[in-house]
Amino acid sequence: MIVDEDTGIYNWLLATSRGKQIPLFGMIELTGQCNLYCRHCFVTSEERKAPGLTTQQYIKLLEQMHKSGTFFVMLSGGEIFLRTDLYAIIEKAKELRLSVRLFTNGTLITREVAHKITTLYPEAVEISLYGAKNNTHDWLTRVPGSFEKTVAAIELLTERGVLVVVKNVWMRFNWSEADDWLTLVEKLGGVPRWSANVVPENNGGLSPTELRLNDEQLMELYDWELAWKQKNDRFKNSYPEETCNKINNDGNNLERVMGCGATINNYLIDFRGEVMPCPQIRLSAGNVLNAPFGHIWKNSRLFNQLRAMRDLPVSGCQGCTYWRHCNRCPGLAWIEDGGFTLPSSWACKIARIYSEVE
Ligand code: SF4
Numbered sequence: 476m477i478v479d480e481d482t483g484i485y486n487w488l489l490a491t492s493r494g495k496q497i498p499l500f501g502m503i504e505l506t507g508q509c510n511l512y513c514r515h516c517f518v519t520s521e522e523r524k525a526p527g528l529t530t531q532q533y534i535k536l537l538e539q540m541h542k543s544g545t546f547f548v549m550l551s552g553g554e555i556f557l558r559t560d561l562y563a564i565i566e567k568a569k570e571l572r573l574s575v576r577l578f579t580n581g582t583l584i585t586r587e588v589a590h591k592i593t594t595l596y597p598e599a600v601e602i603s604l605y606g607a608k609n610n611t612h613d614w615l616t617r618v619p620g621s622f623e624k625t626v627a628a629i630e631l632l633t634e635r636g637v638l639v640v641v642k643n644v645w646m647r648f649n650w651s652e653a654d655d656w657l658t659l660v661e662k663l664g665g666v667p668r669w670s671a672n673v674v675p676e677n678n679g680g681l682s683p684t685e686l687r688l689n690d691e692q693l694m695e696l697y698d699w700e701l702a703w704k705q706k707n708d709r710f711k712n713s714y715p716e717e718t719c720n721k722i723n724n725d726g727n728n729l730e731r732v733m734g735c736g737a738t739i740n741n742y743l744i745d746f747r748g749e750v751m752p753c754p755q756i757r758l759s760a761g762n763v764l765n766a767p768f769g770h771i772w773k774n775s776r777l778f779n780q781l782r783a784m785r786d787l788p789v790s791g792c793q794g795c796t797y798w799r800h801c802n803r804c805p806g807l808a809w810i811e812d813g814g815f816t817l818p819s820s821w822a823c824k825i826a827r828i829y830s831e832v833e
């Protein structure tokens with residue numbers, strides 16, 4: 476079942492799950508292992524060794540997630556196609572009538588794999604492509620030939636009718652290829668999606684953030700996005716839109732502490748089985764190997780503490796004149812600025828630049 480994010484049904488699902496705190500969106504990191512070594516990756520070298528849980532543990536987990544109200548499941552990694560039991564996990568999710576999105580670097584998707592994917596009817600396959608040229612993409616992934624394989628995977632899937640979201644993170648080294656990247660994605664039949672949010676490592680390490688766009692490039696990004704928006708009705712560029720569900724800027728300048736879906740209607744389960752609010756908030760609410768998911772979702776002290784802060788105003792944001800362009804992530808505010816209740820310096824920087832060039 477394809478759920479169109481522009482429809483009333485989708486909006487109703489969002490509103491209802493928010494109101495009733497139903498865990499509608501769940502991301503599972505199936506493994507920490509990956510065959511690429513991307514320079515901006517948030518997975519730490521220690522986490523890269525984690526193989527994930529067993530097939531049976533994932534099957535049981537999917538049943539618990541389904542029982543608790545999850546409908547949208549995102550399977551992520553590391554690289555999910557390194558798991559030899561991936562099809563069995565997807566088949567279980569489909570048996571439960573869940574909507575499945577696959578997050579992959581695409582390099583392991585051969586003609587046979589592409590064919591198999593079509594038989595599993597994922598909602599979408601989300602593939603990262605970091606430039607329009609092989610040198611650029613391969614420099615980031617540190618694996619020669621990865622660009623060719625990723626491009627081939629996108630083509631193999633789109634020509635079979637699979638919805639492929641092609642994702643990019645704009646950074647200092649690849650920004651100059653923005654127009655060519657868009658042309659390439661459109662030629663391949665993918666749906667482009669991008670972000671400028673290079674995020675810290677899962678252990679809080681800030682080295683990936685050195686790759687972020689500089690002020691001048693952020694100004695250019697604003698104009699570029701504006702031109703794109705004018706040409707396209709459905710502009711989707713937020714990361715990761717399905718799990719964030721932000722309501723920060725809803726027509727007033729009240730910035731909420733937890734203005735997104737983390738702990739409200741979305742969550743993450745990492746490759747060790749730890750239940751977390753989202754990919755940015757790497758704090759454990761409990762482990763699914765020790766307690767059923769539904770119990771953790773409802774009773775976790777951490778989740779309930781974050782929920783209690785949900786609608787509180789962010790004190791440092793009051794009176795802010797840049798709020799219309801603010802896309803504050805409480806997780807980034809926590810990692811980079813010292814707390815969930817604080818402004819996010821990265822969001823402030825983008826909002827200020829966007830307000831100045833508007
Ligand atoms: S904390 Fe940030 S990354 Fe996590 S769901 Fe909220 S906005 Fe999204």
Ligand code: SF4
Pocket residue numbers: 730789791792795796797798801802803817818819822823824826827
């Ligand atoms: S731009 Fe900064 S100060 Fe303004 S609302 Fe956003 S996070 Fe708060």
